[in-house]
Amino acid sequence: MRKCLSAEIYRCRRSLLFWLTLSASVLSGVFYGIVTVSGSFDGVLYFEDVFVVPFFVILAAFISLNTGREYTDNTIRNKIITGTSKTAVLLSKLVFGVGIGALFCAAFLAPCAIILSFGVLSKIPAAVLCLTALGFVLLSVVWAVLFTVIGMLISAKGVGSIINFVLIIAVMLLAYQLESILGQPEFITTTEFSEVQMTPEEVRQIQEGTYTGNYSLKTDENGQVTYYKTVFSDAQQTPNPKYVKQPFRDILVHFDSMLPNGQINEYDTCLTHFTYPKEQRGGAPGTEPIDEYPRLKTFPLYSCFDILLLSGVGLLLFRKKEIR
Numbered sequence: 001m002r003k004c005l006s007a008e009i010y011r012c013r014r015s016l017l018f019w020l021t022l023s024a025s026v027l028s029g030v031f032y033g034i035v036t037v038s039g040s041f042d043g044v045l046y047f048e049d050v051f052v053v054p055f056f057v058i059l060a061a062f063i064s065l066n067t068g069r070e071y072t073d074n075t076i077r078n079k080i081i082t083g084t085s086k087t088a089v090l091l092s093k094l095v096f097g098v099g100i101g102a103l104f105c106a107a108f109l110a111p112c113a114i115i116l117s118f119g120v121l122s123k124i125p126a127a128v129l130c131l132t133a134l135g136f137v138l139l140s141v142v143w144a145v146l147f148t149v150i151g152m153l154i155s156a157k158g159v160g161s162i163i164n165f166v167l168i169i170a171v172m173l174l175a176y177q178l179e180s181i182l183g184q185p186e187f188i189t190t191t192e193f194s195e196v197q198m199t200p201e202e203v204r205q206i207q208e209g210t211y212t213g214n215y216s217l218k219t220d221e222n223g224q225v226t227y228y229k230t231v232f233s234d235a236q237q238t239p240n241p242k243y244v245k246q247p248f249r250d251i252l253v254h255f256d257s258m259l260p261n262g263q264i265n266e267y268d269t270c271l272t273h274f275t276y277p278k279e280q281r282g283g284a285p286g287t288e289p290i291d292e293y294p295r296l297k298t299f300p301l302y303s304c305f306d307i308l309l310l311s312g313v314g315l316l317l318f319r320k321k322e323i324r
Helices: 002-013 016-037 049-072 075-081 086-116 126-153 157-182 200-208 248-258 260-275 295-320
Strands: 187-190 193-197 215-219 225-232 236-239
Touching: 002 086, 016 049, 016 086, 049 075, 049 086, 049 126, 049 157, 075 086, 086 126, 086 295, 126 157, 126 260, 126 295, 157 248, 157 260, 200 225, 248 260, 248 295, 260 295
Parallel strands: none
Antiparallel strands: 187 236, 193 225, 215 225
């Protein structure tokens, strides 16, 4: 496996595709930072999917094309013929993919962090920034491992690339759908109101401009104007039929945490929250900022689980694949 990995690194360093996609990752980070600092999105730090999708597309393009080229050149087939096991071939590819995911992520985050350091990052607690950076690197590695597995299981370079691109969009939409489901309130608050004719004193206040409540007026067929005020009754809460109850709610939360884009949505909410002044953020007094978003502490564990799961499934399927 060491020889295969060394060959991967050597070939990568001499590859024009590698340097082009690495440069594209840097440029995507620069673009993201400039757009955020410029105030195009109200000066709020956004980690929304729409802004990081180009980075994932770049990562998918490099891994898919690099792996597909090896199938086209019969490099993988020759490795196996000369005695290298399928396990060693895929493991070297997975380790290489982990390195590429971390490297490309660093290339994206470095210029972005430099640009955002002018006013935006200073508002966010250091612990939150560190966990966010670590989490984003690991979820990028999850994507890299997934792209590698798909590329190794599908020999056709074009087909593998298309599948990886479709997966990026599909996972993004799935994460948004889960967020929508989990965001449903447990109860629906309904408030009834009625219109009551106003007293002469209240009408006088309207005419003087001192009345502060809600009112409306109606004119009958004789031209008589009658003023009415809106009276609200007590609010009533009814169960929301769309609310997902336990234990299925916990299952959906765990599944959402396993998705890279589910993590990105939480990072976005957290980082946006801390860009507001402290008096606007609220929160329990005496609590640490990171305690307001406990999922941030568990996301790296979910990403590590994803990496091990995808690697295990990839090894199992690749060992059964017939290499031609």
